[in-house]
Amino acid sequence: MNGVINDMEQIFTLTKNTPIAKDVYRAVLRGDTSRITVPGQFVNVKLDGFFLRRPISVCDWTIPFMGDEGELTLIYKVVGKGTDAMSRLKEGAELSVLTGLGHGFDVSASGKRPLLVGGGVGTPPMYGLAKKLVRAGISVDVILGFNTAEDVFLADEFEALNDLYEFGCEGFEGKKPEVRVYLTTVSGETGTKGFVTDCVPKIGECTHYYACGPIPMLKALKAKMAETFPDAEGELSLEERMGCGFGACVGCSVETASGFKKVCTDGPVFPAAEVFCE
């Protein structure tokens, strides 16, 4: 099997699989990550006993270096039998993964101080994006939205990116990039009570934003941004049920301003101006 097909399918070894919030797990896998090139891409994971693979966004990754394998971090929520089975996998389990799928975020379009918005289980890809931006010396505002306190994850990790600079961001001089995190919960137990859109007016200025989260959140955010920062351009990462994840089945189509697109290969990240135009 391997060797016949190109590097899209890789076998990864699970090294960690731990709960980090209610029904949310962090899986760390080792394997060839070289097809993952930009934040916002996803992988499609084969689980024993399930016909379809599980598409999961890449939270973070390291590239293979000096003969060392790369490391892939996935954060996923248990929503059904498949993800439940995944949460029960033990360290050392080997998984077939279709890797480096989809078009991710355009880091070069960030502007001076981009806004990153993550809602619920849409938060993980925003972490990899924030890390990439901070590494490039760019300060970011991050709005995170969750339902309740027990759903919150990654907020501390985003804060910790403030220290990333100390550990050797390559090559830029001058000001240390800042990561300002605005946490919201619907319940109000922690952070600001409300939705991610309630935090948008707290941002000083914004010419570019990135977001991933539930469709209603993305729609509300697009409207709020248009009202608050009319000149800001956005990139939204969409989710849809997929058959294959690599463009063959056309199961995950979306209507955009420039015609029908596949979420898996044309996206999952689309310009905000292209989607939710009705």
Add this chain to the structure above:
Amino acid sequence: MADIRTRLGDWTLDNPIIPASGTFGFGQEFAKLYDINILGSFSFKGTTKEPRFGNPTPRIAECTAGMINSVGLANPGIDKVIAGELPKLRGIFKKPVIANISGFSIDEYKYCCERIDKEDGIGIIEVNISCPNVHAGGMAFGTSPEAAAEVTRAVKSVTHKPVYMKLSPNVASIVDIAKACEAAGADGIALINTLLGMKIDIKRRKPVVANKMGGFSGPAIFPVAVRMVYQVYEAVKIPIIGMGGVASAEDVIEMMMAGASAVEVGAMNLTEPGICPKIIGELPGLCDSLGIENITDIIGAAHC
């Protein structure tokens, strides 16, 4: 080593393995993964007269050993397929391809097949008659022998290319439909299309796919497909392309023993994109171990 070449009418294929329509696009996605010229052929995405978005999303649901799709024939339309996809396809695939054509009226089938008839590099026109006839209260053409025969005659009147009718399994008698197509001039039969199925989300208390129902495919339907190929083989003399849940080289042999001259692989391409090269690689060795010298010797071998 066993000879795994097979024939569909006058056309000799290097091997019997053909990715099925709707699981292989127009070849571009898989050409990035492996040399698709190792395939016997492939059947391109079901094409209609007009461009179609297809059904609303979500349109994919998982089931035990299979999946439901309600993609609904999303495709760029015959004009864009001929102007855009076929030239690109010829750049990556050097063998004749199978043109899968769908329609919602007799005229639409005729229009599309007339257009495809003028194109080079088409080995077979595979006519999908599982679509609803908008002029007959939405009843699928493939559910009545008369309607299936009518499509067959209409298509045959506009093309000299071999026409294979792709049958729906959601019928009372698959044999009657196959015989009607043969009598109307079909050059071959392809079966089975997906089984009409449903998956309900027990938390939401609603069907998973927006269209409520969809086509059920995957390894779960394989025994149904083998049974239908077996029955149709006894009833017609024209060649059969067998498909439905094929997942291994063993399945290919089984399908051919039931009566298929070639075998399409569908849903498995989506979850195991290397499945076709894997089967093609394993087939000669499997034939050897079963004492098969020429794979064509086993077509219909299960009939006695």
